[in-house]
Amino acid sequence: MVKVKDAEVPEGLIYSKDFEWVKAEGAKVRIGITDYAQKQLREIVYVELPAEGDTITQNEPYGTVESVKAVSDLVAPLSGTIEQVNTEVQDKPELLNEDPYNKGWLLVIAPSNMEEQKNLMDHPQAVEWHKGLSED
Amino acid sequence: MPGFRQTRWSEPTVFELGCEGRSGYLVPPIENPIKEELGDIQIFIPERMRRQEPPKLPELSEVEVVRHFTRLSQMNYCVDLGFYPLGSCTMKYNPKINDYLASLPSLNLLHPYQDEMTVQGVLEILHTLSRWLAEITGTYEVSLQPAAGAHGEFLGALIMRAYHMLSDDLSERTELIIPDSAHGTNPASAAMAGFKAIIVPSDKTGCIDVDALKSAVSNQTAGLMLTNPNTLGIFEENIAEIAGIIHDVNGLLYYDGANLNAILGKVRPGDMGFDIVHINIHKTFGAPHGGGGPGAGPLGVSEELAKFLPVPRIIVEDGKYRLDYNQPHSIGKIRSFYGNISVLIRAYAYILSLGAEGLKETAEISVLNTNYLIKKIRELDVYKLPYDSKRPRKHECVFSTKPLLEEKGIRTIDISKRLLDYGIHSPTIYFPMIVEEAMMIEPTESFEKEELDRFVEVLRKIAQEVKTNPELVFQAPKNTAVTRLDEMKASHPKTMTLSWRMHIKGQSNL
Numbered sequence: 001m002v003k004v005k006d007a008e009v010p011e012g013l014i015y016s017k018d019f020e021w022v023k024a025e026g027a028k029v030r031i032g033i034t035d036y037a038q039k040q041l042r043e044i045v046y047v048e049l050p051a052e053g054d055t056i057t058q059n060e061p062y063g064t065v066e067s068v069k070a071v072s073d074l075v076a077p078l079s080g081t082i083e084q085v086n087t088e089v090q091d092k093p094e095l096l097n098e099d100p101y102n103k104g105w106l107l108v109i110a111p112s113n114m115e116e117q118k119n120l121m122d123h124p125q126a127v128e129w130h131k132g133l134s135e136d
Numbered sequence: 137m138p139g140f141r142q143t144r145w146s147e148p149t150v151f152e153l154g155c156e157g158r159s160g161y162l163v164p165p166i167e168n169p170i171k172e173e174l175g176d177i178q179i180f181i182p183e184r185m186r187r188q189e190p191p192k193l194p195e196l197s198e199v200e201v202v203r204h205f206t207r208l209s210q211m212n213y214c215v216d217l218g219f220y221p222l223g224s225c226t227m228k229y230n231p232k233i234n235d236y237l238a239s240l241p242s243l244n245l246l247h248p249y250q251d252e253m254t255v256q257g258v259l260e261i262l263h264t265l266s267r268w269l270a271e272i273t274g275t276y277e278v279s280l281q282p283a284a285g286a287h288g289e290f291l292g293a294l295i296m297r298a299y300h301m302l303s304d305d306l307s308e309r310t311e312l313i314i315p316d317s318a319h320g321t322n323p324a325s326a327a328m329a330g331f332k333a334i335i336v337p338s339d340k341t342g343c344i345d346v347d348a349l350k351s352a353v354s355n356q357t358a359g360l361m362l363t364n365p366n367t368l369g370i371f372e373e374n375i376a377e378i379a380g381i382i383h384d385v386n387g388l389l390y391y392d393g394a395n396l397n398a399i400l401g402k403v404r405p406g407d408m409g410f411d412i413v414h415i416n417i418h419k420t421f422g423a424p425h426g427g428g429g430p431g432a433g434p435l436g437v438s439e440e441l442a443k444f445l446p447v448p449r450i451i452v453e454d455g456k457y458r459l460d461y462n463q464p465h466s467i468g469k470i471r472s473f474y475g476n477i478s479v480l481i482r483a484y485a486y487i488l489s490l491g492a493e494g495l496k497e498t499a500e501i502s503v504l505n506t507n508y509l510i511k512k513i514r515e516l517d518v519y520k521l522p523y524d525s526k527r528p529r530k531h532e533c534v535f536s537t538k539p540l541l542e543e544k545g546i547r548t549i550d551i552s553k554r555l556l557d558y559g560i561h562s563p564t565i566y567f568p569m570i571v572e573e574a575m576m577i578e579p580t581e582s583f584e585k586e587e588l589d590r591f592v593e594v595l596r597k598i599a600q601e602v603k604t605n606p607e608l609v610f611q612a613p614k615n616t617a618v619t620r621l622d623e624m625k626a627s628h629p630k631t632m633t634l635s636w637r638m639h640i641k642g643q644s645n646l
Contacts, residue, residue, distance in 0.1 A: 043630075046637065
């Protein structure tokens with residue numbers, strides 16, 4: 001596990017600059033928010049996600065998280081059709097704080113355009129990028 | 137004794153009122169010649185910036201809105217209703233003439249983008265006000281821009297940074313000293329400006345422990361933040377020595393203006409040696425307060441520090457007022473536009489209507505009221521006044537209800553809730569933290585003797601109830617719009633309801 005300052009940046013994932021991670025699972029991808037994002041937001045108390053079958057578009061908001069600190073948009077790292085929604089995090093938003101890369105996943109989508117992955121950061125790039133983020 | 141029963145509406149939230157399509161206004165349609173000339177309004181807004189669907193806002197008629205907020209206001213408590221001894225907040229009466237002047241169309245219809253030559257009047261008001269505040273605080277120049285007291289504090293801490301940066305020793309100056317009786321905003325402002333807060337204790341007289349201060353001071357000291365009189369309502373007598381200790385290491389002395397009401401027109405922070413002074417307009421100068429704000433927290437500084445004040449600064453040139461942005465040493469902008477102007481106009485009106493003598497009298501009556509209350513409350517022989525109980529206080533005093541805790545298990549929170557049943561706002565409780573079971577009372581100059589006597593009588597009654605019927609106190613309040621709330625549930629992240637969406641989700645889970 002790679003840690004930049006206080007934030008975990010696991011290998012095997014690709015990352016967006018909107019603080020989301022993407023994990024390839026065959027032809028589908030699983031997405032969620034990064035450890036850095038959940039630490040910045042502090043206690044997350046509400047998650048609003050779209051429904052199965054909806055489509056999301058890269059760089060566009062698809063949902064929101066509310067924490068004791070702020071309400072923030074979730075911004076799609078890739079475009080695609082939603083195959084699965086993590087209903088557990090909607091009932092237990094704290095999973096996003098406790099386990100952002102596993103139990104705190106948000107959506108599984110079927111990407112509509114694999115070319116879009118070029119706009120994301122691979123692991124070494126993400127590690128470098130995290131080094132430039134403020135810890136406050 | 138007049139009875140008190142607060143109005144209790146089961147008023148839904150505004151989102152649950154009204155119905156789709158209802159509205160309180162009518163916008164005229166775009167006239168045809170304009171439409172023909174320019175086409176659809178949408179062409180002026182780039183497509184990516186257009187809303188895909190209308191925002192989910194409440195849709196109500198005007199009368200529904202008025203009823204809704206009137207009902208909510210009836211479930212509220214305010215200075216216009218009765219005694220409000222909320223310590224350190226200076227909940228004085230806000231004279232209506234202040235509101236009247238601030239609402240004049242010639243002032244409240246101004247636009248911040250207007251050319252400065254067309255707003256000479258308001259610039260003159262602001263400039264004059266800043267000169268008056270400089271005179272009152274004994275500082276050289278005052279910025280009116282901070283939007284609240286804590287914002288003024290933050291600006292003050294930034295100016296300390298700028299001062300030490302220009303002296304080229306900011307990397308050494310990492311510590312801001314703060315007494316343990318300070319307002320919680322002090323260490324927060326220090327931390328936000330990048331300083332480490334060093335807490336020094338109070339001595340047995342309730343003042344800052346000078347020996348402890350001496351040992352805390354070093355070449356790492358950026359400055360000291362001090363409230364005088366302090367939160368116990370005690371004047372820091374050693375202020376001249378304290379100023380010397382800080383200045384000897386090239387530190388700056390910061391005055392937290394929360395308690396300025398006590399010394400208004402009598403002594404000046406600048407004369408005590410303070411380099412930076414903030415003022416709470418909404419406390420000392422009769423503007424609305426707290427959640428009903430907005431407030432204003434002007435900041436005055438010594439001549440040496442004036443160059444660091446934020447831009448724009450209002451200057452006079454050839455008899456004209458101008459907004460000056462050309463200040464190379466300025467810490468920059470701290471707020472959009474020029475500050476909370478309507479609040480500042482209220483302060484201008486307040487000072488103008490009272491005059492120099494009136495301001496002095498304000499301090500005198502507020503101190504007199506406090507010491508009258510102390511005498512009367514001590515006569516009850518129930519509540520204790522820690523830290524040299526024989527010493528007079530200034531504008532506020534901190535009693536402890538600890539004897540009632542030891543005797544009957546009644547806490548300050550219970551006393552404060554029972555006060556609400558008698559139509560009296562609770563004092564500040566559990567602050568400052570150096571007093572156990574603290575009840576911090578600030579009567580201000582706004583309440584007459586009858587009201588003070590009534591407060592003492594209610595405190596006597598409650599002490600009696602604690603003996604004869606403690607359940608009444610434990611279960612208070614009963615006469616208010618809402619009864620005792622579950623504070624844990626209201627403040628724990630797991631149970632807080634932060635938005636309308638969460639409220640709806642919570643309802644559907646029931």
